[in-house]
Amino acid sequence: MSKIIELKKVNKWFDKFQVLKDIDLEVAPQEKIVICGPSGSGKSTLIRCINRLEEHQEGNIIVDGTELAENTKNIEKIRAEVGMVFQQFNLFPHLSILDNCTLAPIWVKKLPKKEAEEVAMKNLTRVQIDDQALKFPGQLSGGQQQRAAIARALCMEPKIMLFDEPTSALDPEMIKEVLDVMVDLAKGGMTMIVVTHEMGFAKEVADYMIFMDEGKIVERAKTKEFFENPKSERTKLFLSQIL
Amino acid sequence: MILTNLKPTKEKINTFLPLGSIFVIFAFLDVLTNTFLNQNITGFLPQTLSYIAPLLLGYIGFYLIRIEFSGIKFLDKLNKNINSSNFNAFLTLLILFIIIKAISPLMNWLILEANFAGSSKDDCTGNGACWVFIKVWFNRLMYGLYPDVEQWRVNSAFILLFALVGIAFFVPQKIKKYFIIFLLFVYPFIGIKLLSGGSFGLVYVETAAWGGLSLTFIISAFAILFCFPIGVLLALGRRSSLPAIRYISIGFIELWRGVPLITVLFMAAVMFPMFLPDGTFIDKLIRVLIAITLFEAAYMAEVVRGGLQALPKGQYEAAKSLGMGYWRMNVLIILPQALKLVIPGIANTLLALVKDTPLIFVVGLMELAGMIGLAKTNPKWLGMAMEGYVFAGLVFWIICYAMSRYSQNLEKKLSTER
Numbered sequence: 056m057s058k059i060i061e062l063k064k065v066n067k068w069f070d071k072f073q074v075l076k077d078i079d080l081e082v083a084p085q086e087k088i089v090i091c092g093p094s095g096s097g098k099s100t101l102i103r104c105i106n107r108l109e110e111h112q113e114g115n116i117i118v119d120g121t122e123l124a125e126n127t128k129n130i131e132k133i134r135a136e137v138g139m140v141f142q143q144f145n146l147f148p149h150l151s152i153l154d155n156c157t158l159a160p161i162w163v164k165k166l167p168k169k170e171a172e173e174v175a176m177k178n179l180t181r182v183q184i185d186d187q188a189l190k191f192p193g194q195l196s197g198g199q200q201q202r203a204a205i206a207r208a209l210c211m212e213p214k215i216m217l218f219d220e221p222t223s224a225l226d227p228e229m230i231k232e233v234l235d236v237m238v239d240l241a242k243g244g245m246t247m248i249v250v251t252h253e254m255g256f257a258k259e260v261a262d263y264m265i266f267m268d269e270g271k272i273v274e275r276a277k278t279k280e281f282f283e284n285p286k287s288e289r290t291k292l293f294l295s296q297i298l
Numbered sequence: 299m300i301l302t303n304l305k306p307t308k309e310k311i312n313t314f315l316p317l318g319s320i321f322v323i324f325a326f327l328d329v330l331t332n333t334f335l336n337q338n339i340t341g342f343l344p345q346t347l348s349y350i351a352p353l354l355l356g357y358i359g360f361y362l363i364r365i366e367f368s369g370i371k372f373l374d375k376l377n378k379n380i381n382s383s384n385f386n387a388f389l390t391l392l393i394l395f396i397i398i399k400a401i402s403p404l405m406n407w408l409i410l411e412a413n414f415a416g417s418s419k420d421d422c423t424g425n426g427a428c429w430v431f432i433k434v435w436f437n438r439l440m441y442g443l444y445p446d447v448e449q450w451r452v453n454s455a456f457i458l459l460f461a462l463v464g465i466a467f468f469v470p471q472k473i474k475k476y477f478i479i480f481l482l483f484v485y486p487f488i489g490i491k492l493l494s495g496g497s498f499g500l501v502y503v504e505t506a507a508w509g510g511l512s513l514t515f516i517i518s519a520f521a522i523l524f525c526f527p528i529g530v531l532l533a534l535g536r537r538s539s540l541p542a543i544r545y546i547s548i549g550f551i552e553l554w555r556g557v558p559l560i561t562v563l564f565m566a567a568v569m570f571p572m573f574l575p576d577g578t579f580i581d582k583l584i585r586v587l588i589a590i591t592l593f594e595a596a597y598m599a600e601v602v603r604g605g606l607q608a609l610p611k612g613q614y615e616a617a618k619s620l621g622m623g624y625w626r627m628n629v630l631i632i633l634p635q636a637l638k639l640v641i642p643g644i645a646n647t648l649l650a651l652v653k654d655t656p657l658i659f660v661v662g663l664m665e666l667a668g669m670i671g672l673a674k675t676n677p678k679w680l681g682m683a684m685e686g687y688v689f690a691g692l693v694f695w696i697i698c699y700a701m702s703r704y705s706q707n708l709e710k711k712l713s714t715e716r
Contacts, residue, residue, distance in 0.1 A: 108615050127623070135621030145616035149634050149712075158630060159620035204616075211620060 058117075059084045059215060059246055060105060065114035067100065074100050075111065076270040084214075087247045089257040089278075092267035093293065098250045101267070102217045105248070106137045119214060135163055138208030142220040144200045146192035152179065152203045153188040156210045164211065171210070178206040182236045198229030202236050209240075216240065218249040254298060258282060266290045314366040315373075321359025325352040329395050333402045353391055360387035419679055431682040432689050435673045439689075442509015442669055448501060452512050455492045459485065459519075482523065489516075505583035506662070511693065514665040517587060518652045524591045525651070526644075529598025530637075534628060536603055547599070554596035560657055562589045567661035586658055594651045601643040605636030638712050645705035649698045666690050 060082040067075040074097045082088060090098045103109040104116060107123050107130050116123040118133045147155050156175035160166040166174070179185040182202040184195075192200055201221055208216060218237065222230045234256050241247055241260040251257065257264060257278065264281035266274040266289070274281065274290045282298075285291050329352045331337045340351040360381050363373065380390040411426030414433070422428035432439070441449050462485065466477040493516075496502035508516070535547030554562070566589035567582055574580070609632060617627040637644070656667035664672055670686035673679060 106619055108618060131621050131623055134619055137619070139616075139619035141612060141616065141619075143610075143612050145610075145612035147613065147616070147631055147635075149638065159622065162626050162630060163621040207620070 057084070058082060059119055060248075061115070061117040062105075063115045063117075065101075065104065065111050065116060067097075067104065067109065067111045067113075074270050075104070078114070078272060080265070080272070080275075082215075082246065082248065084246055085244050086262045087241050087245075087260050088249070088263045088265060089261040090248065090250045090265045090267060091252060091254075091257070091293070091297075092273075096267040097270040098267045099219050102139075102219055102248055102250055105215075105217060106134050106139055108139075131163075135159075135211055136214050138211060138213035138216045140201070140204050140208055140216065140218045140221045142223050144192070144197075144204045144224070146200055146204055146207070148192050151189050151191055152184065152195070152206075155192070155203065156207045159207075160210050174212075175206070175210050178209045179203070181209070181239070182206045183232075196229060197225045198232045201225060201229075201233045205233075205236055205240070215246045215248070218247065218251065220250050220252075222251065222253060252297060254282075266293065268293075314362045318359045318362030318366065321355045321362065323359075325354075325356035325359060325391070326394075326398075328352045328355070329398050333398055352395060353388075356391040357384075357387060360391065419682075427685050427688070428682060429685065431673070431679055431685050435669075435679075438510060438673065439666060439669050440510045441512055442664055443507040444503060444509065444512070445501075445507070448495070448503055451492050451495070451500065451503075455489045456512070456515070458492075459489065486520070486523070505581050508583065509664045510669045511666045513663065514652070514655050514697075517590065517655050517658065517665065520587050521590045521594055521651055522648055525594040525598050528591065528595035530602050530633065532595060532599035533602035533606060536599065537606055551596045551599050554593050555600070557593075559590070559593055559654055560660055562593050563657060563660050565589070582661060583663065586661055586663060590651070590654070590658075594647060594654075597647050597650075598644070601640050601647055602636065604643060605638075605640035606632065608639050609635055638709075641705055641709045641712075645702060649701055652697060652701070653694060666693060 058081045060080065062078050062080040065075055065078040066073065078101060080101075090101065092098050100109055104111050104123075105118060107116075111123075119136055121129050121133055123130065123133060146152075147158070150158065153172065153175055156178065157168065157171040160171040160174060161168055176185055176188065179188055182205055184199050184202050184206070187195055187199060187203070192203065195203065205221075221237070222233050225233065230253070234253060237247075237249070237256065238260055247260075249256075249261075261278045264274075264276055264278050265272055266281070266285075266287075268289055274285060274287050276286070281290075282294070285294060328339055331339055338348065340348045342348075343351060361384070364377055364381050364387065366373075381387045407426045409426070411424040412429055413422040413424050413426065414429050415421065416430045417434060418430070419428065421430055437446070437449075441452055444452060459481075462477065462481055466474060466481065469477060491498070492500070493508065494503060494505065532547050532551055535543045536551065538544045538547070563586060566585040570585055571580070613631060613635065614627065617631040622630065655665050658665060659668040659671065667687075667690045670683075670690050674681075674683045674686050
C-alpha cells in the first residue's frame, strides 16, 4: 500500500535542544493515527513539521509524493492539501464564519465565490453550525468555534487532517460535540493524525497509537494492543496515569 | 444642642435642602452680577471677604446639600459626581467661577466688541477682535497667491474631489472598487493638471503661487495617500525574514524618524537640487511632498508594526496552514486585523501630519498659517497676529476634529467584537 506521509530519520532542534530524534513514521491513506505522550515530548512539533509550520533540520518528510524542502511553492501546495486544526481554534476574528470558510478556497484554490459558499455551507452543515454562518467568531462558544475551524479546514478538501490538541482549550461540556465531529470525519475515510489526551476517542477511531517521550517515538502499535498490552515500561506508566 | 440640630434626619428634609440651595444660588448670583453687570452685591463686606464670599457661601451650600437625604435622583447624581467631598465641592465651585469669569472677556473679544464690517484696519474701532482682517484677506488665506481669475480651477478640483468621494459612499459595492481606484490613481493627475495648467487651454500657474488653505489640503491629501501604503510596506519589511529587506527598512525608518521635519524640508528644497545633474528640474512642491510623505511613512511604519506585533502567532499559522503565501496571508488576514487595531495610532499620525504642514514656510511655500504670517506683516495690517492665528487655529481644529471623529466612527464600524 502506498504511503501518503513518510518521515525518514527526522531530527529537529530548537537552538541546542533536540525536540525530535530520528523520527520514522509512515501513514497510509485513510489511516487514523493518534499521538499521545507527556507534554514537551515533541508531539505537537512533529505534526507541525508535516505542514512545515516548523522546519526540520535533518531527514526527509514526504507528503503525498512531494518532498518538504526549502521550495516555497511545494510548501504552499502541501499546506493546501493538509488541513490543520489548532488548540486555540485560530479563526479569523475579522471575518464571519462563512467568510472564514470561503477565504482560502477563493484565494488559494481559485474557486468561484458561489461555489466556495456552497462548499462552505455543506461543511458547516456537516459540523452542525450552518445556522451560525453569518456570525463572527467572537459570538460563538468555544465548541462552536472549534467546529467552525474544522469546517474551515475541510473547505480546502484536504487529503490529510492534522489535529493539534483540538479539545484541550475547551470547557468539559463542549469536548464531546467536537469529538463527535471528528469521529464522523474519521468514519468518512479521512486520513487523520491527532494529538490528543482523549483516550476514549483514540480507542474508538485510531488504527494506530503512537507514544512519544523526549522527542522519540517510544511505541507504535495497533490501538487494541497499545491499550491492552503495551510493551515499554514508559508507556505503561503513562497509561496508568491518564486512564 | 446646636450640633444635634445641624445633623439632618428624615424629618428635617425641608430645612437643609432649601437652605443649601439658597446659599449656592446666592453665591452664583454674586459671581454673575459681578461679571456681567459690574455690580458687587457683597460690596458692603471688607474687600478680602467680599472677594471670597461666593466661594465661602457656595461651599456652605454644597455642604448642606451633601449631608441631606433628599431621595431626589438628580441630587444624588450631582452629589456623586461633583460634590462627593469637601475638596471636590471646593474644586467644583472654583472651576465654575473661573469659567464664568473667563467667558465674559472671551465673548467680548470674539463677538460683542469685535468688528465685522469695513474694509481696512481703520474700520476696527472696538476693543475686540478685528475680523475685517480675515474678511479682507479671506481670498488669499484660501488660495494663496493663485491668480484671482483662475481660482475657479482650484474650486472645481476640490468640488470634483468631494463629489467623487460623496458618490463613492452611495454607489453599490461592485462599482465602488472602480471609484476608489479612480480616486487613488487617476484623480491626482487630473487634479494636478487642473491646478498647474499649461495645457488644455489652461494658463500655467507655477506652484510657488499655490497657497492658503487649498495648499494645506493638497499637501495633506497627497501625503496621507502615499505615506500610508509606504508605511505599511516598511512595517512588513521590518518584520521580514529576509535580512536585506529587514535592514533596509530599519535603516530607512530610523533615518527619517531621527531627523526633524524642518531639516528634511530644508534639505529637500535647498540641498537636493545640488545633487541633481545639470538641466534636470523637479518642482519644489513635489520635492517637499515627497519629503513629507517619506517622513510620515516612517512614523506610520512604526504604528502599523505595533499592530502586526499585537496579533497572536496563531493567526499567521492558521493562514499558512490553509496554503496562503506571504502576500495573501498579509493582505487577507494579518493587515485587516492589525490596521483595525491601530486606527487610533494611524489617526494620531495623520493628524500630526496635517498640523505639520505649516512647516513648509521654511522653503517659502505658504499654506494657511504661512499666509497669515504674510498678511500680518503687511504694513496696512500690522498687529493682526492674534486674529489671524485664532482663525488658523479654529480652521485646523475643525479639520482635525473631523478626522478624529471619522476615525472613531471607522473603529466602531469595523468592530466585530461581541
